Amino acid sequence: MILTTETLESNKRFERSCYLNLLPLFFIQVAFNPDEASNAVKECIEGVIGGVDYSQNKVNQWTATIVEHSLTQLVKQGKPFKYIVNCAVMQKSGAGLHTANSCYWDTTTDGSCTVRWENRTMYCVVSVFAVAITL
Amino acid sequence: MWNGLLDIVNKRQIPLSDKSEKNTETSVENRFISCIFCVFRFRPAVVSSCIRELVREQLGGESYDSERSAETAQTLSKRITDRLKELGLDRYKLVVQVVIGEQRGEGVQMASRCFWDADTDSCAKDVYMNDSLFCVAAVFGIYHY
Numbered sequence: 389m390i391l392t393t394e395t396l397e398s399n400k401r402f403e404r405s406c407y408l409n410l411l412p413l414f415f416i417q418v419a420f421n422p423d424e425a426s427n428a429v430k431e432c433i434e435g436v437i438g439g440v441d442y443s444q445n446k447v448n449q450w451t452a453t454i455v456e457h458s459l460t461q462l463v464k465q466g467k468p469f470k471y472i473v474n475c476a477v478m479q480k481s482g483a484g485l486h487t488a489n490s491c492y493w494d495t496t497t498d499g500s501c502t503v504r505w506e507n508r509t510m511y512c513v514v515s516v517f518a519v520a521i522t523l
Numbered sequence: 524m525w526n527g528l529l530d531i532v533n534k535r536q537i538p539l540s541d542k543s544e545k546n547t548e549t550s551v552e553n554r555f556i557s558c559i560f561c562v563f564r565f566r567p568a569v570v571s572s573c574i575r576e577l578v579r580e581q582l583g584g585e586s587y588d589s590e591r592s593a594e595t596a597q598t599l600s601k602r603i604t605d606r607l608k609e610l611g612l613d614r615y616k617l618v619v620q621v622v623i624g625e626q627r628g629e630g631v632q633m634a635s636r637c638f639w640d641a642d643t644d645s646c647a648k649d650v651y652m653n654d655s656l657f658c659v660a661a662v663f664g665i666y667h668y
Contacts, residue, residue: 488596
């Protein structure tokens with residue numbers, strides 16, 4: 389790209405000031421803390437379905453509320469991550485359920501946690517995947 | 524506009540008009556990234572058909588078995604990840620989740636929400652059911668800048 393020399397220098401100054409402002413963010417690369425995330429998620433689950441029985445009419449609303457609240461709590465932690473929150477609620481009927489996940493990412497910065505919760509009438513499994521934002 | 528971006532990609536020098544000089548403060552890198560991912564984007568339809576094929580190949584005609592299904596779920600998620608790596612999504616981090624459950628007439632509800640960049644990141648999913656089991660496979664692709 390052909391630019392005049394004046395605009396080139398002003399670009400460099402602008403870019404330098406951007407980098408300096410974001411410097412702490414670049415070098416403080418935190419790894420995902422699964423304990424903190426799982427505590428936040430457990431509180432959300434308890435708040436939504438703690439002490440209620442399985443209901444076909446309400447389960448749609450419950451799963452949506454659990455994922456939304458969990459995501460809000462995770463984002464509030466203010467860490468530089470993109471999040472995927474997945475929730476499955478299953479009625480207790482003696483049937484089996486298996487969950488498996490496979491991830492292709494940077495194991496030093498990204499991570500996941502799975503929270504299993506149950507009461508008398510249902511199981512709830514919430515998986516959180518956190519992918520670091522590196523600039 | 525796209526012609527200009529392709530020239531940047533090919534590292535050709537182009538003269539700036541008066542209009543484009545207003546955009547000189549926008550970093551070249553951001554425009555470079557925008558151009559690249561429009562070519563190698565995570566396309567849900569393509570990924571969905573790929574996982575559909577794999578799920579039916581692995582689970583077609585199988586019945587639920589409490590001991591085997593755990594291993595089947597793990598193998599399937601690994602196979603899906605390996606197959607997706609071949610699709611050329613080099614800049615994408617992948618998260619594959621497979622859920623296999625027994626069909627006994629119970630109610631199951633699954634939901635997911637994501638906090639990501641909607642321009643670059645996406646997800647694809649597939650549901651398979653037969654008489655004895657159901658399987659949900661979800662793939663999330665996150666662009667690595």
